[in-house]
Every structure is written in C-alpha cells, then in structure tokens.
Amino acid sequence: MAKELRFVMLLDCYGDLLTEHQRNVMELYYCEDLSLAEIGNPLGITRQAVLSLIKRTENILLNYEEKLGFAERLSGIRACIDRIRSGADSIPDKKLRDNITDEIDNISKLL
Amino acid sequence: MAKELRFVMLLDCYGDLLTEHQRNVMELYYCEDLSLAEIGNPLGITRQAVLSLIKRTENILLNYEEKLGFAERLSGIRACIDRIRSGADSIPDKKLRDNITDEIDNISKLL
Numbered sequence: 001m002a003k004e005l006r007f008v009m010l011l012d013c014y015g016d017l018l019t020e021h022q023r024n025v026m027e028l029y030y031c032e033d034l035s036l037a038e039i040g041n042p043l044g045i046t047r048q049a050v051l052s053l054i055k056r057t058e059n060i061l062l063n064y065e066e067k068l069g070f071a072e073r074l075s076g077i078r079a080c081i082d083r084i085r086s087g088a089d090s091i092p093d094k095k096l097r098d099n100i101t102d103e104i105d106n107i108s109k110l111l
Numbered sequence: 112m113a114k115e116l117r118f119v120m121l122l123d124c125y126g127d128l129l130t131e132h133q134r135n136v137m138e139l140y141y142c143e144d145l146s147l148a149e150i151g152n153p154l155g156i157t158r159q160a161v162l163s164l165i166k167r168t169e170n171i172l173l174n175y176e177e178k179l180g181f182a183e184r185l186s187g188i189r190a191c192i193d194r195i196r197s198g199a200d201s202i203p204d205k206k207l208r209d210n211i212t213d214e215i216d217n218i219s220k221l222l
Contacts (some may be wrong), residue, residue, distance in 0.1 A: 016178040067127040070181055073221045077188065080214045080221075084195065087211050091202055100198050100211075103191045110184045110191075 006071075010061040013071045017064060022057045029054055074111050081107050117182075121172040124182045128175060133168045140165055185222050192218050 007030050015023050025043075028034045029050075036047040036054075043050075065071050085104050091097040118141050126134050136154075139145045140161075147158040147165075154161075176182050196215050202208040 014179070017175075064128075068125070068181075070179075076221045077218050080218045084211055084214045087207055087214070090204075090207055093201075096198055096201055100195055103195045103198070107188050107191045110187045 014064040125175040
C-alpha cells in the first residue's frame, strides 16, 4: 500500500469528522510514516487490524471527498492564488500591488 | 424560527452529507420558503414533525460547520476575491489584468 499524499490532504480536510482513534492511527501512518507494526504494538493490536482500520478510514475519507470535494477545491484555489501572486509581483503601482498581495495572504490563511 | 441565510449556506456546503429526506425538507423550508404545513401535508407528517426534523438537521449542519468550518472559509475567500477583482480593474496592463481576472473567475467556479 503506497502512502499517498492524497490521504494526507484528505486527513487535513476531514480529519475532524473521524473518531479520535481513527485520526490517531491515520496520522501515525500517513503523517509520522510509522509502520503497521510500530502503530499496532503500543495499541496492542495486530498489523492486520491496523491495516484494516486504515483501509476503512481511507474509505470514509474518500466518501467525504466524493460528496463534498473540498480537498480538490481548496487545492485548485491554492494553484490559482499562486498564479495571481506571481502576476501581482509585476504590478507597477506599489499600493495596488500590496493590496492584492494582502488579500492573497488572507486567502492563504483560509485554505 | 427565522429562516436564516446561514442555513442556506450550510445546506449548500454540507447538503450532500444529509439523507435525501433531510435535504429535501431543508430545501423546501430554507430555499423554496414553504411553510411547515406546506411541507408536511404532501409527506403525511405533522407540522410539529417537520419542525422537529428541521431542528435536528440544523444541528447536524452546525456540527459539520463547527468541525470543518468550510462555509465560513469559503465565504471569507469570496470576500477576498471580490476585493482582488476590484483592485485588478485598476491594473493598466491589459494582459496582466486579464490574467488575474481569469484566475479570479477560476476561483469563483470552485467556491
């Protein structure tokens, strides 16, 4: 099973809808990059049980994304504001450039 | 009970996580502006049952927003891009202005 960046993004988006146990195991696996055994041992559960929990939780996250699509939308907005930021650098008027850059920074904080 | 704009936004954000029945009743009440009796009669349920379903579903939506905050974030991004759009109108260089306006349009489609 590849540790995909996609699930890090989905976890970031929808992690708060998971149970604490689901979120904890997913973060150890996807963000801390621990192995199934390293996750299972301290919890007293087998590698197979950890894998099974991860798979079930992946499906929960994919289901949220299929219904809401926020991860893809936020990622698309991120790409657009990166291009606006590049363009804004070429605005000769400092005040206008700063105003637009400030708004881009505001959007970044909301993503 | 005031028919608040907030629930129209939350319904727009999280409506796909509701059951078809919940979403249907909420849309009739908040988007089509039907009364409790107008909603309940064709479904064969009392005004009180409709009200109770609406209240329960409002809490579900508020709970999603409390955990994910997407409605507020998207609304904040919308305000920022409106200000970027106003500013972009003053960019003298047509090509740069068009590029930035195109990206703003792309973001609008994702909101």
